[in-house]
Amino acid sequence: MTEKPRINARDAVIDIRSGASDAELMEKYGLCAKGLQSLFRKLIEVRAITREELDRRRTTLHKTAHVTPIVGTDLTKDIRAGMSDAELMQKYGLSSEGLRFTLQALIDTQVISLDELYNTTPSQADTVFVNNMRESPRYFFAVVVEIYEAKRPHLRGNLSNITEKGIATEGIETREGETKVLVIPTDRFPEIDRIVLEAECRWVKQDENTGEWAAGFEITKISDECLDNLAKLMSVACFLE
Known part of the structure; x- marks a missing residue:
C-alpha cells in the first residue's frame, strides 16, 4: 500500500496564504485531486485556515482559469461508487489538475456535495495525514x-x-x-x-x-x-x- 503524504499544517497554511496555485500545492506535497481537497478540509476542521479564506482564494483562481466540467450522470455515479482518482482520470482523460477543477465545479454547481464526494471508505477519503494538527499555528x-x-x-x-x-x-x-x-x-x-x-x-x-x-x-x-x-x-x- 502506498504511504499517504504527511503534510505539516503550518507549512501548508503559509503556502496557501502566499498565493500558491493548486498545481503548485499538488506538486509540492505530492497530492492528487482528492488529496488536495482532503488537505483543505482538514485544515478547516482544525481551524488552521477559514473556509472564507479558501472561498476567496477559489474566486481568485477561477478568474484566471477556464473550467469546463464534464457534464453527465456517469461521472457522478462513478464518484459515488468510490472510483479512485486514477480510474476517473483514465476513464475521462483528465489530468490531476483537470480532475481537481472538475470536482470543484461539480461541487460549486451543486451537482454533487462534499459529503457525497467523501462518502467513500476511510482509506479512500483520508488521503493525507496533516502533521502538527495539535500544534496550532502561532x-x-x-x-x-x-x-x-x-x-x-x-x-x-x-x-x-x-x-x-x-x-x-x-x-x-x-x-x-x-x-x-x-x-x-x-x-x-x-x-x-x-x-x-x-x-x-x-x-x-x-x-x-x-x-x-x-x-x-x-x-x-x-x-x-x-x-x-x-x-x-x-x-x-x-x-x-
Missing part, C-alpha cells in the same frame, strides 16, 4: 487588541500572540495555575462579536524594572460561537510567526 497581532478579566473590566491588557489553543497577554496580573474568565472586546471589528473564554495560566513573568506582567494561558472553555469569532479575529488582525 499568530502575532498587527494591531493592538485589548483583553480584560471579566470581573475587573477596568484593568486592560493586550494580546501579544494567539493560537486556537492558547493566548499570550501583556498587562494581565495573574499567577500560574489560576483560571480566569477573559474578554476580548472587538469594537474595532464590527463584523466580529465580543469573545469570552475561560483560560488557565500556564506561565507568568513580571518585569523587574517596569513591573509589567506577561502571561500565557491555555484556553479551557469557549463556546462554538466565540471560537468562530476567534478564528475571524485571527484572520483579519494577525500574521503568522
Whole structure:
C-alpha cells in the first residue's frame, strides 16, 4: 500500500496564504485531486485556515482559469461508487489538475456535495495525514487588541500572540495555575462579536524594572460561537510567526 503524504499544517497554511496555485500545492506535497481537497478540509476542521479564506482564494483562481466540467450522470455515479482518482482520470482523460477543477465545479454547481464526494471508505477519503494538527499555528497581532478579566473590566491588557489553543497577554496580573474568565472586546471589528473564554495560566513573568506582567494561558472553555469569532479575529488582525 502506498504511504499517504504527511503534510505539516503550518507549512501548508503559509503556502496557501502566499498565493500558491493548486498545481503548485499538488506538486509540492505530492497530492492528487482528492488529496488536495482532503488537505483543505482538514485544515478547516482544525481551524488552521477559514473556509472564507479558501472561498476567496477559489474566486481568485477561477478568474484566471477556464473550467469546463464534464457534464453527465456517469461521472457522478462513478464518484459515488468510490472510483479512485486514477480510474476517473483514465476513464475521462483528465489530468490531476483537470480532475481537481472538475470536482470543484461539480461541487460549486451543486451537482454533487462534499459529503457525497467523501462518502467513500476511510482509506479512500483520508488521503493525507496533516502533521502538527495539535500544534496550532502561532499568530502575532498587527494591531493592538485589548483583553480584560471579566470581573475587573477596568484593568486592560493586550494580546501579544494567539493560537486556537492558547493566548499570550501583556498587562494581565495573574499567577500560574489560576483560571480566569477573559474578554476580548472587538469594537474595532464590527463584523466580529465580543469573545469570552475561560483560560488557565500556564506561565507568568513580571518585569523587574517596569513591573509589567506577561502571561500565557491555555484556553479551557469557549463556546462554538466565540471560537468562530476567534478564528475571524485571527484572520483579519494577525500574521503568522
